[in-house]
Amino acid sequence: MVQTRSLIDENGKRTDGRVIDELRDVKIGVGIIKNADGSAFIEFGKNKIIVAVYGPREVHPKHMALTDKCVLRCRYHMSPFSTDTRKNPAPSRREVEISKVIREALEPAIILEDYPRAAIDVFIEVLEADGGSRCAGIDAASVALADAGINMRDMVSACAAGKVDDKIVLDINDTEDKEGGADMPIAYLPNLNQISLLQLDGILDSTQFNSCIDNAIKGCLKIYEIQRTALMQKYFGNEKEMELKEE
Amino acid sequence: MSSTRKSTLIIENLRKQQMKELIASGKRLDGRLFDESRSLNIQVGVIKKANGSAWVKLGNTEVVAGVKVETGEPFEGLENKGALIVSAEVLPTASPFIEPGPPDEETIELARVVDRGIRESEMIDLEKLALVPGKIVYVIFVDCSIINSDGNLFDATSYAAVAALLTAKIPIFEMKDGAVIDTGKTKEAPITTLPISITTVRLGESLLIDPTSEEEACMDSRITVTTNSDKFFTAIQKGSSGFFTLEQIKNATETAKVKGEELRRKFKEMINLGQ
Numbered sequence: 001m002v003q004t005r006s007l008i009d010e011n012g013k014r015t016d017g018r019v020i021d022e023l024r025d026v027k028i029g030v031g032i033i034k035n036a037d038g039s040a041f042i043e044f045g046k047n048k049i050i051v052a053v054y055g056p057r058e059v060h061p062k063h064m065a066l067t068d069k070c071v072l073r074c075r076y077h078m079s080p081f082s083t084d085t086r087k088n089p090a091p092s093r094r095e096v097e098i099s100k101v102i103r104e105a106l107e108p109a110i111i112l113e114d115y116p117r118a119a120i121d122v123f124i125e126v127l128e129a130d131g132g133s134r135c136a137g138i139d140a141a142s143v144a145l146a147d148a149g150i151n152m153r154d155m156v157s158a159c160a161a162g163k164v165d166d167k168i169v170l171d172i173n174d175t176e177d178k179e180g181g182a183d184m185p186i187a188y189l190p191n192l193n194q195i196s197l198l199q200l201d202g203i204l205d206s207t208q209f210n211s212c213i214d215n216a217i218k219g220c221l222k223i224y225e226i227q228r229t230a231l232m233q234k235y236f237g238n239e240k241e242m243e244l245k246e247e
Numbered sequence: 248m249s250s251t252r253k254s255t256l257i258i259e260n261l262r263k264q265q266m267k268e269l270i271a272s273g274k275r276l277d278g279r280l281f282d283e284s285r286s287l288n289i290q291v292g293v294i295k296k297a298n299g300s301a302w303v304k305l306g307n308t309e310v311v312a313g314v315k316v317e318t319g320e321p322f323e324g325l326e327n328k329g330a331l332i333v334s335a336e337v338l339p340t341a342s343p344f345i346e347p348g349p350p351d352e353e354t355i356e357l358a359r360v361v362d363r364g365i366r367e368s369e370m371i372d373l374e375k376l377a378l379v380p381g382k383i384v385y386v387i388f389v390d391c392s393i394i395n396s397d398g399n400l401f402d403a404t405s406y407a408a409v410a411a412l413l414t415a416k417i418p419i420f421e422m423k424d425g426a427v428i429d430t431g432k433t434k435e436a437p438i439t440t441l442p443i444s445i446t447t448v449r450l451g452e453s454l455l456i457d458p459t460s461e462e463e464a465c466m467d468s469r470i471t472v473t474t475n476s477d478k479f480f481t482a483i484q485k486g487s488s489g490f491f492t493l494e495q496i497k498n499a500t501e502t503a504k505v506k507g508e509e510l511r512r513k514f515k516e517m518i519n520l521g522q
Contacts, residue, residue: 064250075248093355099249100352107251107488178324184483194490198470200483201367209480209500213493
């Protein structure tokens with residue numbers, strides 16, 4: 001992508017006022033959908049996404065069941081009012097692909113073998129999109145899975161890094177995604193040190209690539225803390241009480 | 248909705264065991280090295296009615312790609328650029344496990360990853376393909392048909408699409424009295440770089456490039472890395488349910504640079520011979 005205008009001003013501020021290694025404000029609410037087994041709401045900058053998890057439950061149609069492990073099903077969907085121009089509510093090819101990469105990003109974290117012949121459904125609904133919705137969706141889905149009490153090896157924390165004005169920046173927003181030089185979303189299992197999603201759009205040399213990956217992982221670690229805090233707040237009130245209980 | 252799936256190719260446990268043992272001792276079932284591609288054969292200009300075409304054989308995987316050029320409206324936000332659309336279809340001829348019907352998520356991912364590899368590398372200078380900027384532009388369709396499937400469809404399809412574009416003759420359109428006319432003349436496509444994708448899969452601790460479908464049925468995870476002629480990364484896609492460590496990703500991306508460059512040279516020779 002060839003950039004037509006500068007997206008970082010002389011003070012090093014980006015279009016939304018952030019510096020290059022700054023995340024947008026991230027807020028996660030846990031258990032906001034009463035009917036679901038687990039749920040989460042994430043505000044990732046201007047992104048607003050709800051995630052509901054149902055399961056483990058019976059698989060329909062039955063022939064889709066696996067005998068040795070659980071089937072993870074994932075739907076990423078954008079509401080028609082979530083974008084500048086109305087989005088057709090039918091699933092687009094982009095949404096089909098994102099549903100797939102999100103499922104594959106979550107699978108290494110879930111102990112699927114604990115629920116043979118069952119299904120876990122993850123529904124991700126983007127109410128408002130502003131760039132980075134797949135990462136925000138993964139962050140919230142991971143919290144919702146934990147909220148549902150699903151056995152997991154680790155959380156999944158996701159965040160993008162990219163190139164804007166030939167600088168490596170953390171957490172690309174919509175404008176930077178459309179006009180900037182490169183966008184690289186990553187999903188990371190912070191305790192196991194494993195990468196479960198990696199995509200790149202745009203041109204990076206080796207140095208930039210390595211710097212992008214390192215930056216994105218740093219961002220994922222920050223997200224991980226926010227995910228932990230959100231879960232602890234629901235289940236233990238606050239972090240201090242948690243520490244007391246552990247003792 | 249995306250769902251965990253069984254491998255379509257069922258590999259017997261004995262065969263799987265055999266593969267794992269061999270790989271642990273540094274060998275592959277077909278005797279290749281871990282960083283060795285299968286033989287690649289590219290024939291260009293096989294479809295005369297297409298503006299460009301290529302028939303690619305990567306081992307037993309075969310893909311036919313055809314380029315068709317039309318005129319149409321530009322994409323929103325890209326009013327002064329020609330449009331490039333890469334699609335892929337796995338034909339029912341390709342294996343006993345494929346049924347006709349709308350594309351499944353694997354095929355959609357395949358088409359989108361191949362499209363991204365070409366689009367993001369800016370292989371075609373689309374700014375040179377606007378006829379009436381903002382209104383009428385060249386629309387280049389690259390349609391890829393997988394006719395036999397034996398693993399690594401990502402790379403085989405990408406090679407076919409790139410070879411077809413490299414050798415395409417773009418019809419020259421002109422505006423006359425407000426209508427588009429075909430002058431009957433052709434020109435080369437405005438090529439800026441040669442994107443090459445290299446797919447690596449992880450089986451246990453080992454990383455192998457250019458997997459066969461048997462290897463794909465046993466793999467833990469997959470990563471497709473596209474580099475351009477400057478050896479810059481232009482598109483990456485991790486796929487499949489497993490993970491990669493940071494170290495493995497760095498290995499896979501380095502391999503993609505080295506092997507991509509080797510292939511790029513081979514590619515140029517083959518295309519020149521074909522013409």
